[in-house]
Amino acid sequence: MDRLMNAYLIAHSPLILGFALLLVIGALHPGGRDFYSHAIAVVAVAGTAALSAFQLFPGDTFYGGAIQVTAFSKALTYVGLGLALIALVLSEDYLEKVHIRGPEWRMVVLAQCFGFTHASMAGDLATLFIAFELISIPSYVLAGFNHRDVRANEAGMKYLLLGVLSSALFLFGMAFLYGATGTLNLVSIRGQLELHTSLGGAAGPDIALAKAALVLILVSLLFKTAAAPFHSWLSDVYQGTNLASLAVIGGAAKSASFGLLALMLWGPLGPLAETWMPLLWAVALVSAVLGNFQAIAQTQIKRLLAYSGVVNAGFILIAITERSPFLLAFYLASYGLATLGALAGMMALGTRGADVDTLDDLAGLGRRQPLSAAFFTVILLSYAGIPLTAGFAAKFGVVLGAFRPDSGFSQLGYAATVASVCLSLVSFFFYFKIVRSLWMPTGGVEAPEMKREIRLNYLFVLIFTAVAIVGLGVIMRLPGAS
């Protein structure tokens, strides 16, 4: 018991210490570029990831079951913290460019990292909600962080309003779940529901309440992860958010949210699979249609990434219905890496004064910055699902899982899978609009010849994510997983 208590604290101490230090530095630092807060944040996140590798093992429980470590939770911890780490490295110089105070921004990210680790390690409803809020509230703050920009204010406000709705629904659903089962502990909830369903009990009021809870929680998390038709807010938020915050929100936070959804659906709500699987398939189908077709008209790259997020959300939901933790972790890793790579590409191809915003801003850059453009193209190939990239491997993994003889997919499930894959030709169209701008003569005006600074950290992240994506695409599994 003693070792366990210490293990948990030890594993998370870098994050806690880092947060405290940044709080102090933030109060004292006059502003401008500072290396210390960057170093502290990176060490904190990396330290937590490393320590949790050595201190936390599947099967550990803490605080009477409030925290429960499983193999899946460890995988998701690494994914979430890894993506956050890459986002931190990426943001180093960018924050100064958009006039964001470094220590405070990084402090918020560290708080969110705490949520990433707990999203998959939660053992009861209270911890789950804390993790949920730890992921959400920092996201709102990050979205609107550069408050001098009116679009960031708008993005932050929209995200906040929607997030509050989502939290309220989640809380409501949790209350119903508690009412139906009488316990907060996730394992016990599952046990209770199994008992009721095994007694043939679609009749009991408890199950009806549990199903209502399921729907509320599902809707809440679908809002959070921006699956269609709950996705209308995403493009506006993405458009207004600065690229560094977007790296955290769109990469790490999104992965953690999906992890949370999977945890809920595979864990306590597992016995209700017959109810939530068709719901997820329907949502996946709608996401494939709406996400793809609404992206066609976009000319702003951040909005394009938002709709691509909707499309990928559809695939991830199908992966969740396949109940393969391995596939889900792989998909989240590949999607997160691709998002970070795309943002790194946008940063690398931007200028000191302005970000890359529309397709026109990229025109002709393939010739002037071939290295950045080439790696950015690799990232886009992954998004489009071209073989030899992680994006293809992930989507193919979803297809393989769906068509397995024992997958339990209904006609709706097959329809969702087929629609998602076939509609990726529309995805190809809009991702390759970016490729076209970079490499092909568009007949328009080329992006203005400005002095472009090649920042090493943007390039490093871009190349790292591109190489990781191709590597994952070739070996077709997460390293270290069987």
Add this chain to the structure above:
Amino acid sequence: MVLTSDLLPLLALLPLAWSVFHFFGPRDEATAGTMALAVSLLFGALAVYLGTTAMGVAEGLTWTGPTLALGLGGFDVPLRLYLDGRNAPFILLLGLAVPFVLALARPAPGSLSGKSRSFFGCAAALTAGLAGVFISDTLLLFYLCWEASLLAVYFWIGIHGKPAPRTGEVYGVLMRFVLLTLAGSLPMLLGLGAVMAFRQGDPGISGLAAAVGGMSPTAQGWVFFAFLLGFAVKLPFLGLHGWLRDTYAVAPAACRALLSAAMSKMGAYGLILVLAPAFPDQIERYAAALQLWCVAAVLYGALICLAQERLVDLLAYSSLSHLGLLALGVFAGVRSGDAATTGLTGAVFQAFNHGLIMALLFVLDARALKGGESPALGTLTGLRASHRRLAALLLTGIFASASLPGFSNFVGEILVYFAAFQASPWLVLLAGAGALIGAAALVRAFHGLFFGKPGSPAAAVSFAPDLARWEAAAALALILLWVALGLYPMPFLGPVEKSLLMLNPRGWTG
């Protein structure tokens, strides 16, 4: 000791390395062009050597590579390549067509405006992808090379394409091509995934028939249509051919020639060697509809030819017509009893012939006018006076494409007719009529462009110089090959037929 089969991966790896070399290599157009030609000749030699060797060996050549652990599916995927009498014709086609096209349809000096790296890089990448498609025995590798070829063409046309009359801008045409191809290959991916998921492994092209055989008839039906769709868009089949004319019109000349010669053969390869062995039941069930579809393509292509003015459009539709005939050979061949391998052997031979003929015709078409423009009926006449070699070779090529006896095309076509006759004499009548009309349209166009008084009644057209002696000699060598195979085809057809018979896994001979 290096076995010949160890050289198999080189067929794909050599063009891949060549492509990488170009993307990072010399910017200078002349150097790049010379390197491209040299490596393509090397590739051609390798392909011809391996192809002829494979045809000589009874079981063919196989190569097994490292195993991929497809963790996501939970199973292992061994990388395998194969080359025997079935797919050797495709490799031989590639080995002959690529150097020929790069030599004769090379871009005019100075026309690439500093983008020569992408031009030759894409050509090399396309070659690598095509070689991979034709020799890979692993389904996953097959799909990878399929998509890689598409990407290579996307960049090639996207960067180097030029708008043509009545096509609109290049990117729109390109997207139509790419999206329509994806509309076929994504269902094919689903079909592949379904088979692999069912079998919990990658059966490979050689094991596909057995794997599919274990699936339920409904599942088989869906997978059949998925594969059919993928190959139908590539060939293309009638109705899925909307991209054909405009894509050929905007593509650079070398790209256009390779598209018609080699890329459409991906569809043919799929039909003959992937679809037919694995789904004979479905082909038999839908035989009538499929065969009529092919005959409709032959007739439609031929009739539309009559309405075309530009030689390149004419050739595009003539290509559609001939490929319809090829597909007819496949669908008439399966489960047709004695004539089983006749139709399929004929289809394989037609793939080889059609590819080379189209390579020659498209290349010659691009050599008439400056800038690779295609001559159009009504804008000029009497080209023969200034382009004697071009005229002679083009006319011979047109006669070969019209299946004049003595040319190899005749042998292939007659085999297809034999198989179709077993199904129904009406098919032969209609298909034959279509082929006749197509040939007539081509001859009429030739007459209109090359005979008569030299001159251009419309706006002045600038001519390109006639073919050089070595270029004419290369084309003549190709023509002599057709004559040789036309008079004595058995050295070619024998190994093909033997391999197809050995393949007979689910009784496609009925």
